[in-house]
Amino acid sequence: MPAQEAFAIPFAWFILLVTLTLAGFLFPFSSFRRALLAPWRKPRFAIPFAISLFFLLYTLYPWDFLTAKQHEMGSQFILYLLSAFTGFVLLLIGTYPLLSFADRPLQRLYNWLMQIKTGPFLLLTAGFLFLVANLVSFFIFEHIPHIQDSISQLFQARIFASGRLHLPSPQIPDFFDYTHIINNGRWYSQYPWLHSFILMLFVFPGIPWIVNPLLGALTIPFIYLLGRELYNKGTARLAVVLAAISPFVLNMSAEYMNHASALLFATIFLLYYFRTIKGKKPLLSALIAGIALGLVANVRPYTALALALPFALHGLITIIHPLPGQPSKPLHRLLPLFLMLLATLLVSALVFVYNWLANGHPLLFGYVVKWGPGHEVGFGRSGWGPPHTPYAGLLNTGNNFNLINKFLLEWPVPALLLILIPFAHINRNRYDWLLLAGFLSLTIAYFFYWFHNVCFGPRFLYESSACLLLLTARGIKELPRLLSTTFDQPVTARKLAPLFSRAAILIALFLFAIALPPLLKTYHTYGGVSAIVHKTVRRAGIKNALVFCAHFGTGFSYNRLDLQGDVVYAKDYGYLNAALTLAYPDRRYYFASADTLRELKQLKYENSLLKQTLDQLAAALPDTSRLKKYKTIIIPFQNIPPINDPALAEKFTDYRTVSQEIFQERKTLEDYTPALALWLFNDQREHLKIFSLMDEPEHFIASGFKFTLRYVTRNNLGAIYEIATQ
Secondary structure, X not given: OOHHHHHOOOHXXXXXXXXXXXXXXXXXXXXXXXXXXXXXXXXXXXXXXXXXXXXXXXXXXXXXXXXXXXXXOXXXXXXXXXXXXXXXXXXXXXXXXXXXXXXXXXXXXXXHHHHOOHHHXXXXXXXXXXXXXXXXXXXXXXXXXXXXXXXXXXXXXHHHHOOOOOEXXXXXXXXXXXXXXXXXXXXXXXXXXXXXXXXXXXXOOOOHHHHHHHHHHHHHHHHHHHHHHHOOHHHHHHHHHHHHHOHHHHHHOOOOOOHHHHHHHHHHHHHHHHHHHOOOOHHHHHHXXXXXXXXXXXXXXXXXXXXXXXXXXXXXXXXXXXXXXXXXXXXXXXXXXXXXXXXXXXXXXXXHHHHHHHHOOOOOOHHHHHHOHHHOOOOOOOOXXXXXXXXXHHHHHHHHHHHHHHHOOOOOOOHHHHHOHXXXXXXXXHHHHHHHHHHHXXXXXXXXXXXXXXXXXXXXXXXXXXXXXXXXXXHHHHHHXXXXXXXXXXXXHHHHHHHHHHHHHHXXXXXXXXXXXXXXXXXXXXXXXXXXXXXHHHHHOOOOEEEEEOOOHHHHOOOOOOOOOOEEEEEOOHHHHHHHHHOOOOOEEEEEEOOEEEEOXXXXXXXXXXXXXXXXXXXXXXXXXHHOOOOEEEEOOOXXXXXXXXXXXXXXXXXXXXXXXXXXXXXXXHHXXXXXXXXXXOOOOOOOHXXXXXXXXXXXXXXXXXXXXXXXXXXXXXXXXXXXXX
């Protein structure tokens, strides 16, 4: 179903369909009929219950986002989740008496986890996450980054380890371009510096793959301390157990993405923010909170801003209305918050220093250097694709809710069903609301951001995982109270213990039999990347080779920084590959795709189709005197001029340079016209889309420019166009 058809089912009908389906399954049970009527008998209870129910249904509507791929559609996720939830409820009802064998051992295990000393408990849970994340890193991700972002971040870590901020661009840069890596004379990552700096510390001993598992494990004790600070030991421990088994946390802790370090620093910020406003060593706590938030800004600046907003507002409110434990004088309450702000700004300033050193201006981020001004936040902007609109923001936001419901826990229960339990009755616990605000603030912030994708789940919301997991633990703990309010009779955790233990058995079976196997299979080749090409090359025992990869992500991370290893991996551009043999004249050449490795014996430039085509284009050029009337002569390769004429050298430029200048809004195509363009058909390298229109050998007009076909090569691989304003 195309993403634009996500609204084919009206929202009201969807809510009615889901409600009636679930009600139809459960209506035969008298307890359900009583429960159906009980909440509405008390208006004070009915209002929060109704709001929570409506919000839950809103998050379960399939809000497909505009850039959705077939396997990333919210409609498919929600169909899967609702089917799983319905099956889970029915199976639990049908097998409930048969699962009684699990009651005693699971309750003993739970009681043991809640009662053992804090040190062993944290060592056990953090060690479990560290071990499982490392196993996933080794067996699933094969110790290499799979996501374009993390490939770029590890590349920058290796550059840092070499003692530099950037490298010079390769001799023929097109063959070493990679998404999110700047290659404009300087070769480096578009991302802020801090996560790559952390990776660098482990690049030296050759174990960068251990960083994210370590970051995930370090996050565990801070989630515990945050939960204990806000609630109690039982809630904190339950949240930690949920974090240790959350596939969202485990998978993000097994790869290389910078969200892992951002979550750690965000959780530290939350912990010490609350300690500050509660008056616990307020100056020291404020200093640590400010430093932690500043560190988030050096990993993911926009996330740091979004996360800070609700807590900044709450901090200002506490100055006017003090909380228990805070000083009575407003100035004494203001001083720690001012110190927190100062520490945040000073540490955040490091990202601007890095921008100045790497990108040439403190306010110029690498994202904009790579993708142009459109990459910034706001409507009407877009790094690529159509401009961002409120409609697209609505779809992306709704899809994030869909994804949280599935990916946070991968249970056959929507995650937000548990998270919303504390809010389904009158809730005066300010910490619940603040944690929810932290989650919603990130959600709202990315409503204004043009890009959206599925990457281990809703990755832009990952930094709110501590908030969500604590609220999930709160929901489980608050369920007896909600049921007591609903039925007007006491329902204790002890009474619900069999329900929890028997549900846990079915959830575990669902995870290991249904949810995780296809997920891990997908992650093994996530982003089209795996170690299979490199393993195939090693098994073949080839040396002194240049290998052109069908998917460059499979080879990029294996290259030496100087691109002079025994095996050099490059992007595959078909017959254009011959150009790179000029930089590697004494090597053997191969094409690699998955486990296919094929030697390219006729690739050398001197005898190639590429040289034949360029020679034909050069022979068809007008004489030097007539070429002088053109402001620019655009050629396929800057370092392979069609003719060696010093009088024309300044006129030569390539499509790469023209495209980068226009994309960065430093020039327009009009600045280059009138131009003569030597074009190679089906050139898949990075350039403006308008140039690809020259693949059809005919005259055309596009964007106010007239493209006049002057010549087509005899081998039908190239053409010459004249480009002029219309």
